[in-house]
Amino acid sequence: MAISDDLDNPKLMPATRGYTQIDGAGVHKRTTYDEVGTACPPYLVYVDRLRNEVVLAVRGLNLVRNADYKVLMDNKLGMQMFDGGYVHHGLLKAAQFILERETETLRELLRQQGPDCKLIFAGHSLGSGIAALMTVLVVNNRKAFGNIPRSHIRCYALAPARCMSLNLAVKYADVIYSIVLQANPSKILASKGRTSWDELVDKLFTRDEDGKLIVNRDMVARDVVIE
Template sequence: MSIACGVGCVVVIGCIRWAWKRCSYIGSDDSEAWPIATMEEFEPIPRICRVILAVYEPDPDHPQYPPSNHYRVNYDNILKRVTYEETQGHSPPYIIYSDHENREIVLAIRGLNLYKESHYKILWDNNLGKQMFDGGYVHHGLLKSATWILSRESETLKMLWMESGKNYNMVFAGHSLGAGIAALLTVIVVNHGDQIGGIPRSNIRCFAVAPARCMSLNLAVKYANVIHSIVLQDDFLPRTPTPLEDIAKSIFCLPCLMFCLCLSDTFMPEDRKLKDPRRLYAPGRIYHIVEREFCRCGRYPPEVRTAIPVDGRFEHIVLSCNATSDHAIIQITNETEKALQILKESGDETATTAPKVPIFDRLQTIEEEHKDALERAISMNILDAVTTTEEEESLEETNIEIKDCQDEDEDALNTLSKP
């Protein structure tokens, strides 16, 4: 009897300890060791969030979801707005926006619409390990949507980039479902820049806001110098490793799903997660906005942390009442605005003295962080991870191909200009 009581006590204590660890785990724990982002690197993010939010507005003159600091988007520069009727279920709606002030051509894609069956079909069109791409694994349905958008808009984007004198940056952005599509669209364009007039990798950027997990770890690290993911505190989607079809089916009982995932997450060894090449992750470099602390009511001024994590890339589900509200694009937009304002104010305070981290040094640091992440992926035996040498060779090959395309364009123009 005493032995049974002792075993029972051990089990109860173990369960209480597990429950305490899980319930006390908060989103900010994922990035507590990450460095703080600088104002220069974070500056485009609130602006891009406003452009994404504009996709949700059917009537720009009467906005339904105006951010706290207004849109500041010139609706005359929305060159194309593609609706549900035009996409015919192949992708969410999107816009093409020309930002002349910041010299950017932006293709922004809206997020998941719970009332659209076509969005669920995109999410469900995937099985673990179903789709290989560029030496890794990607989400099949999201890749199909990205391919469809590129085949439809490549000529438009090419024309806009040519008209800009090939000086504008090409920005792909999206929220939630659209963020995953935008990330994979970026990977395609980086590898096939000739489809948009030979645009070089250095002119391509992606901002994935609250992204779905869409690519394997080797690809997430490989494209970290092009793709930037933005995650607000406890957002559930970038942390959810389950097949997205299960999320869609359980969306109305999300707390139950998250609790089950916590149990699964607890008993799965970390190295087993990392060594599964089919496991999908949030893409690229991650900017984590944190604003809440454990056992503290309310919010504190948002802090932006950034890194290219290899292990610990949002592997733990957070049991939080804010897990779904932190996924909302309007909430993320408002918090990015606050975070940028804080970064600007801290920059103004040190304006009379030399900055702690000069811009050029920070750019070098970002490059070094990417190389370190690639090397760490190799050292951890991540399947199909590329070395820095292979990455540089890939970039050189891409640049050669792009130069050949540009030479062909110049020859064609010279031929046409001859009498």
């Protein structure tokens, strides 16, 4: 997919009108793979002055990027306790990494925008799980963000990765909004003659002698980026 350096004059204009409301001058930071390394997907910090929101959006899973799979598969089930529940180990580390880099920036942007400004986290797929856990971390550390009210914090998770136990999902349901377009996609895809999730995993991974999943290098080497 082509990446537009100038958001006011994109290489590919989406059919939806929402993109035209993005103010290129509001983009405070756009990270690259080189900047984030293997810690997390790239992300963007954006100040929406029209809606008075500071937005941190995280990119979704890149099917040809080995580091993204390492984040996704780094989950020590039953060992990562958090806030009375369980969270995805790798996604939590990624969320902590971003906040360690951007807390000061977000706090300053919120201060500049005034007390009515909202803090929005957003992401798709892998990025949505990271965004959701960043939201949980911020809610539990609001003092570091200028004592922002809980009601001014929101997360919009598109096709979210499973990143927290049910009790935590309920506890933070007032700030995390998940958008799921399909239920049980494996059966739906299989019924339409398309590749199911299990079949996709078999194509993307092989297992070593210990049974651990390893990304197939021939898939990683393909010069294709899928959003």
